[in-house]
Amino acid sequence: MIERELVIVGAGPGGMAAAISAYENGVRDILLLERDQYPGGILNQCIHTGFGLDYFKEILTGPEYAERFIKKIKAIPEIELSLRSFVTLLTGDKLLTYFKPGRIETVKARCLIMATGCREKTREMVHIGGTRPSGIFSAGLAQKLINIDGLLPGEEIVIVGSGDIGLIMARRFTLEGAKVKAVIEIQDKTRGLLRNVVQCVTDFDIPLYFNHKIVKIFGKDRVTGVSVARVDSDMREVTGTGFKIDCDTVLLSVGLIPENELIEMAGVRIDKKTNCPVSDETNKTSVPGLFVCGNAFMVYDLADSVSKDSEAAGRLAAEYLKKIGRAG
Amino acid sequence: MKIYDIIIIGAGVVGASISRELSRYKLDIALLEKEIELAFGVSKSNSGIIHPGTQNPPGSLKGKLCVQGNILTRQISRELGVDFKEVGELIVAFTEEEKLRLRELKKEAESLGVPRLEIVDSAWLGKNEPNLSKEALAALYAPTAGIISPYRLVYDLSENAARNGAEFFTETEATAIEKKEYFEISTSKGVFRSRFLINAAGLFADDISRMLGIDDFKITPRKGQEFLLDKKKEHLTNRLIFPLPTKTSKGVLVIKTADGNPMIGPTAEDIEDKDDLSTTDEGLKNVLTRARKMIPLIDGSDIIAYFAGLRPASGNDFIIRHEDKTPGFINVAGIQSPGLTAAPAIALMVCDLLKKSGLTLKKKLIFRSHRKKTIHLFTEPLKKAKALIKKDPGYGDIVCRCEQVSAKEITDAIDRGAKTMDGLKFRTRAQAGRCHGSFCTARLMKILSEKTGVPLKDITKRGKGSRIVLKDRRDD
Numbered sequence A: 001m002i003e004r005e006l007v008i009v010g011a012g013p014g015g016m017a018a019a020i021s022a023y024e025n026g027v028r029d030i031l032l033l034e035r036d037q038y039p040g041g042i043l044n045q046c047i048h049t050g051f052g053l054d055y056f057k058e059i060l061t062g063p064e065y066a067e068r069f070i071k072k073i074k075a076i077p078e079i080e081l082s083l084r085s086f087v088t089l090l091t092g093d094k095l096l097t098y099f100k101p102g103r104i105e106t107v108k109a110r111c112l113i114m115a116t117g118c119r120e121k122t123r124e125m126v127h128i129g130g131t132r133p134s135g136i137f138s139a140g141l142a143q144k145l146i147n148i149d150g151l152l153p154g155e156e157i158v159i160v161g162s163g164d165i166g167l168i169m170a171r172r173f174t175l176e177g178a179k180v181k182a183v184i185e186i187q188d189k190t191r192g193l194l195r196n197v198v199q200c201v202t203d204f205d206i207p208l209y210f211n212h213k214i215v216k217i218f219g220k221d222r223v224t225g226v227s228v229a230r231v232d233s234d235m236r237e238v239t240g241t242g243f244k245i246d247c248d249t250v251l252l253s254v255g256l257i258p259e260n261e262l263i264e265m266a267g268v269r270i271d272k273k274t275n276c277p278v279s280d281e282t283n284k285t286s287v288p289g290l291f292v293c294g295n296a297f298m299v300y301d302l303a304d305s306v307s308k309d310s311e312a313a314g315r316l317a318a319e320y321l322k323k324i325g326r327a328g
Numbered sequence B: 001m002k003i004y005d006i007i008i009i010g011a012g013v014v015g016a017s018i019s020r021e022l023s024r025y026k027l028d029i030a031l032l033e034k035e036i037e038l039a040f041g042v043s044k045s046n047s048g049i050i051h052p053g054t055q056n057p058p059g060s061l062k063g064k065l066c067v068q069g070n071i072l073t074r075q076i077s078r079e080l081g082v083d084f085k086e087v088g089e090l091i092v093a094f095t096e097e098e099k100l101r102l103r104e105l106k107k108e109a110e111s112l113g114v115p116r117l118e119i120v121d122s123a124w125l126g127k128n129e130p131n132l133s134k135e136a137l138a139a140l141y142a143p144t145a146g147i148i149s150p151y152r153l154v155y156d157l158s159e160n161a162a163r164n165g166a167e168f169f170t171e172t173e174a175t176a177i178e179k180k181e182y183f184e185i186s187t188s189k190g191v192f193r194s195r196f197l198i199n200a201a202g203l204f205a206d207d208i209s210r211m212l213g214i215d216d217f218k219i220t221p222r223k224g225q226e227f228l229l230d231k232k233k234e235h236l237t238n239r240l241i242f243p244l245p246t247k248t249s250k251g252v253l254v255i256k257t258a259d260g261n262p263m264i265g266p267t268a269e270d271i272e273d274k275d276d277l278s279t280t281d282e283g284l285k286n287v288l289t290r291a292r293k294m295i296p297l298i299d300g301s302d303i304i305a306y307f308a309g310l311r312p313a314s315g316n317d318f319i320i321r322h323e324d325k326t327p328g329f330i331n332v333a334g335i336q337s338p339g340l341t342a343a344p345a346i347a348l349m350v351c352d353l354l355k356k357s358g359l360t361l362k363k364k365l366i367f368r369s370h371r372k373k374t375i376h377l378f379t380e381p382l383k384k385a386k387a388l389i390k391k392d393p394g395y396g397d398i399v400c401r402c403e404q405v406s407a408k409e410i411t412d413a414i415d416r417g418a419k420t421m422d423g424l425k426f427r428t429r430a431q432a433g434r435c436h437g438s439f440c441t442a443r444l445m446k447i448l449s450e451k452t453g454v455p456l457k458d459i460t461k462r463g464k465g466s467r468i469v470l471k472d473r474r475d476d
């Protein structure tokens, strides 16, 4: 079986920054596995600006931000980037199995960094009742459909939750000529960045309801509307405050959950509520030599912070490999 | 115009079972289904349990057919390559009074012919079901209970029936029926004619029957809400866990499903609207409370999906009969639970009724009883998966990450008749995992569009009116 010094899973900003930093700290054998056809992770669909202000002191779009890291990776021959490589199994002693078109590979990592990012919470996870017609999307899926595939998911939109992706999509839909009828947030303040509330919602006169929730989704084949009601401080519906909004699309932006099923499989301790690894120090886990960085470690607001913290993961990996006596 | 020997209205598990059974004989058979794909009615949203026959009134038709169906399903699943797992069930008593009722239940079930029943005590339960509430006193153990994927069963039954000559017409809704020399069935796709007519229209069986003037029964939908848990919780229980039954239902269960996700439910609510498949906060609360009483470990945050199904109930039993007033017309109505289990026995009973009403059943020279098992990568051991990928690289191209469904399985499903996103989901499990399609929807739409020639913007979730996206901006 093949053994590699350092294996990194996920070539988003997290995994790429970790790979570069591990190299700069002396690691000379790095395998970077990415299931997608391209490196860049979630940044590839974020065609809006708002990246890099911290890290590069410049305002970039998501793909531009990713491109800077991709260039660097490609210039370092000691980093082997393996695309369309989908890791499906992981054991406690860092044995990885991954699918590639045409074959299944198994590799043993002396040190491992997981940078698998996160997924969006679904309607089911926040228990919204009603029917299950077409027209219900996670904000990220809607973003992918519009920005990458050129498809418009709907024309009259209600957005549930005021996470950044939801806010950004409120603007995106409006610019596409669709009507965003409301953003409904159960908390008394936004979950996203203030600049996104202003630039994506207020500037476009989109009603933003705080302390409100979607009670039900209506429609047999396609969404026809939602019912909304105010909630009290215990998040319980206040009777008599309900109203209906007609729409053909419901977008969910109700939070992200780290994708940590693989490390859970390997026996790493996971916090059941947040799905983050239980840890007393950034990037470390309960298994020595197994690090987690980027959105898989905790949900970050900014890609810039992901890059910074992930560099630390690269350093930790280099130190670990030195300690066990095989680096360089 | 072709005159069929037999037309069956409705392609749920009942219609599909009947068509497959009849396809053994030299007959021209057509199946008419109003939806765009098969199994889009009640047969897609149920608990997937092949019941042993317990919890049925002694002497009931449904009890008798359930016991027979449990036996028949085993052979059918072997022939068709559908996974059937005999996991067994426990009906659990929490009070002394309930404990006494277990004996009655056992006696009733034995009178129906349910085999190998046993009453087990709390020590047995502690050892064999460690996650069961410590307050459980005893249980009735029925080892012959099993689980199956209900929609895949329908797809495989129909595929096999079609291979043996039965014809399937989808998006073909029966709207009026006349009995002249033949049955003349007006549909959204023209008029069909047949010598015999079988009504297996599920929730709408009363409407169909009324078209021929027989209106002595009414179908009342009884809603059941079900909640699926993350696959991580697969080993929550080793068996199906039931409370004691009430008069109208088997109660809220902790279910094992064929694909690994545990499920809790269903509720039992009599409603009016045959289209009302909504779930409610009360339903969720009710199901969670009851399920946690049996398995306290279950948590609301484990829920990854939910749905509702409507039991097509008419009174307390099945209605399966030849209508002497309209010779050649057979009603198969009120097929509430345990209809999934009983379906193969219902099919045999219908054959019998046809024979009695004058149809000659002559065996075909060749009946192809077996079909090749559909491949699901996620159920294959690594070694087999490696071999598959070597043979066809498409198996290494994972499309749905949560359930590990490959591009090859998707194209296979389309070749086998999937036309919609739901059709793909039921056949392959793509979009059925924890991210609910956030990741794979776009890719699935593309494959479906490329293979079927349907433009991207016209791909639907489940047929007419359910397009996924409303506009392709490249058309502007």
Ligand SMILES: Cc1cc2nc3c(=O)[nH]c(=O)nc-3n(C[C@H](O)[C@H](O)[C@H](O)COP(=O)(O)OP(=O)(O)OC[C@H]3O[C@@H](n4cnc5c(N)ncnc54)[C@H](O)[C@@H]3O)c2cc1C
Binding pocket: A009, A010, A011, A012, A013, A014, A015, A033, A034, A035, A036, A039, A040, A041, A042, A043, A046, A049, A050, A051, A052, A085, A086, A087, A088, A115, A116, A117, A118, A140, A143, A164, A165, A168, A259, A262, A293, A294, A295, A296, A300, A301, A302, A303, A304, A306
């Ligand atoms: C819609 C959206 C808008 C955003 N807007 C902004 C913004 O304006 N400004 C800003 O600073 N930040 C923004 N962010 C946040 C920022 O993009 C993320 O914090 C950052 O991309 C996280 O990086 P990551 O590397 O941890 O995860 P990801 O970018 O998600 O990368 C994870 C990678 O791992 C791969 N992977 C996962 N599992 C496997 C496996 N089993 N096998 C192989 N590969 C695997 C994935 O394919 C992916 O490429 C936004 C995020 C989103 C989702």
Ligand SMILES: Cc1cc2nc3c(=O)[nH]c(=O)nc-3n(C[C@H](O)[C@H](O)[C@H](O)COP(=O)(O)OP(=O)(O)OC[C@H]3O[C@@H](n4cnc5c(N)ncnc54)[C@H](O)[C@@H]3O)c2cc1C
Binding pocket: B009, B010, B011, B012, B013, B014, B015, B032, B033, B034, B035, B038, B039, B040, B041, B042, B043, B044, B045, B046, B047, B048, B049, B050, B051, B172, B173, B174, B175, B200, B201, B202, B203, B204, B205, B208, B222, B223, B224, B225, B226, B266, B308, B309, B310, B311, B312, B335, B336, B337, B338, B339, B340, B341, B342
């Ligand atoms: C919540 C729930 C849980 C259940 N659990 C179990 C279980 O664990 N085990 C078990 O054995 N049983 C169970 N059942 C019962 C079982 O699901 C049903 O008995 C069975 O699916 C009925 O099958 P069917 O073919 O009669 O109905 P359907 O699947 O509804 O098929 C009827 C078909 O007829 C079509 N149709 C209707 N009208 C027309 C028309 N005019 N023209 C053309 N086509 C038409 C419909 O579209 C439909 O596809 C459960 C039921 C529910 C609701």
